[in-house]
Amino acid sequence: MTEERTKKTDRMTEAERDAYHAEKMKKKKAARDKLVAANQAEKGLVIVHTGKGKGKSTAAFGMVFRAIAHGFNVGIVQFVKGKWGTGERDILERFPDQVSINAMGDGFTWDTQDRQRDLAAARTAWDKAKELIADPNYKMVLLDELNICLRYDYLPLEEVIEVLKNKPADTHVIVTGRNAKDELIDIADLVTEMTLIKHPFREQGVKAQAGIEF
Amino acid sequence: MTEERTKKTDRMTEAERDAYHAEKMKKKKAARDKLVAANQAEKGLVIVHTGKGKGKSTAAFGMVFRAIAHGFNVGIVQFVKGKWGTGERDILERFPDQVSINAMGDGFTWDTQDRQRDLAAARTAWDKAKELIADPNYKMVLLDELNICLRYDYLPLEEVIEVLKNKPADTHVIVTGRNAKDELIDIADLVTEMTLIKHPFREQGVKAQAGIEF
Structure with a gap:
């Protein structure tokens, strides 16, 4: 064209x-x-950011700031500890009245290598997620890297799908992480796949940098 | 697997x-x-967010907040006026010492339908972009929707490529917008394509909502 x-x-x-x-x-x-x-309908959306590219959590983080700007309260559960840098936390903590940040206990995957500890931590984080989703004070809930927990069978997929399907009508829930399950995509309203076209880590040996990765 | x-x-x-x-x-x-x-190298990156999916500007906006959190100054030029909602502006304006926001004069495309006015506005915005990129006080410069100006030949592609190739070594420049030119992708360090998998506008008649789109 x-x-x-x-x-x-x-x-x-x-x-x-x-x-x-x-x-x-x-x-x-x-x-x-x-x-x-x-398009006149208004509804809380289930939003999924998946794919191997960058920007899944970053775009969610951008939405969190939009929501803050509109005066909404936002609940955040990080299912991978340490993935966020100090940048996000520092700036989100400047809005303590509007943002609840909850990091999953001991982090997980390659750093711990302890599956049983991961399973327990995933359960605790998911319980917190359910609480935030059910709470009408939160207009947006970000479940950062939940997909990785589902991929490793750390949480029962059916339960997660049920909770998202029955979330309060006004609440937006954002789920991030690569390898989103088909069942999640089926019930989601808005799904974006971030595809990596070019990356300086592998191609140029550039390290993770402040402002870009964290 | x-x-x-x-x-x-x-x-x-x-x-x-x-x-x-x-x-x-x-x-x-x-x-x-x-x-x-x-990966030990540190360098200012040319970052491109393209594709038809959502999250191109939102992920850039997330990076801007990361940069702010790290104490960096950020320059922003919006090449499409009115695309950003009040959300982004309001919250960015809470950091007046760190953020310079510049909207392209009269907006463009379908609202104005006046090509000559668009051409002049694109030139003014681009001049501002060059100024911000050259200014060592700015560690990050976001050229939001620059790709659309390039697509409509509102700016000479060669000039834009030259400026990005010769940007200060430490400065990150983020360019967003669908249909990124191949020449831009060639010189970029980090390129992500946002692909639309599912969208509630078309499929469910859901309108643009606060916190999600603006």
């Missing part, structure tokens, strides 16, 4: 191009207005 | 499964530690 547009507009004078542009944009605006008019 | 793992662990006792897990995680940790040890 871009190709075609380029060729077409290349043969035009500036004035013709301006007119062509105005016409095209008018159509776009009409389509957009129609869509906006048609 | 998940399939295989499930089958294998399904035949195990709990104790065998714990041991299997510990072994696997030990290997993962070793691989991870090796990668971290190998």
Whole structure:
């Protein structure tokens, strides 16, 4: 489509191009207005950020800030301890009245290598997640890296799906992590896959840096 | 791979499964530690968030907050006016000493339908972007929706590429927007494509909501 547009507009004078542009944009605006008019429903969403690329937690973190800006309370459960850097915590802690941050006890996966401890920690974190989701004071709940717990069978998938399906109607729940289960995608409203196209770690030996990774 | 793992662990006792897990995680940790040890370079990155999915600007916005948390100054140029809701602006304005927000004059595309005005606005915004990138006080510069200006030939691609290639070594520049040009991807360090898997606008008639879209 871009190709075609380029060729077409290349043969035009500036004035013709301006007119062509105005016409095209008018159509776009009409389509957009129609869509906006048609979409009037408001509902709490189940949102999933998955895929191997970066930005899954970061985009969730951006949504948390949007919610804070609107005066909403936000509950956060980190299912992988230590994955967040000091950056996120420090800045979220500047909004203590609006944000509840809960890190899963002992972290998990490669650092502990202790499955039983992980299982117990996952259960505690999930109990906290359920509490936050049920609490009408929280308009948004972020379950960061929950997908990894589901992937390792640290939590029963059926129970997690049931809780998300029966969440309060107004509450947005964001689930992040690669390898999202199909069952989760099925019940989600908004699913985005972050795909890695290029990464400086592997290609250039660049380390994790403040502001980018943490 | 998940399939295989499930089958294998399904035949195990709990104790065998714990041991299997510990072994696997030990290997993962070793691989991870090796990668971290190998990656010692620090450099300002050219980061691109593209694709049709959501989260391009939101993830950039999350990075801006990380940078703020680390005490860095951040420059922002919005190449599409009105795309950001009040949420982002309100909360960024709580950090006036660290953040410089600059919206492109009159907005553009479907609302104005005036190509000449758009061209002038794009140039002004780009001049501001160049100023922020050149300023050593800014550790991060976000060029939100610059890709759309490049797609519509509102700015000369060669000039943009030259500026990004010659940016100060320590500065991170984030460019967002769908349809990133190949030339931009070529010079970028970190490129993520956001892919839409499921969206409630089209599928359920749900409207843009506070905290999610703005």
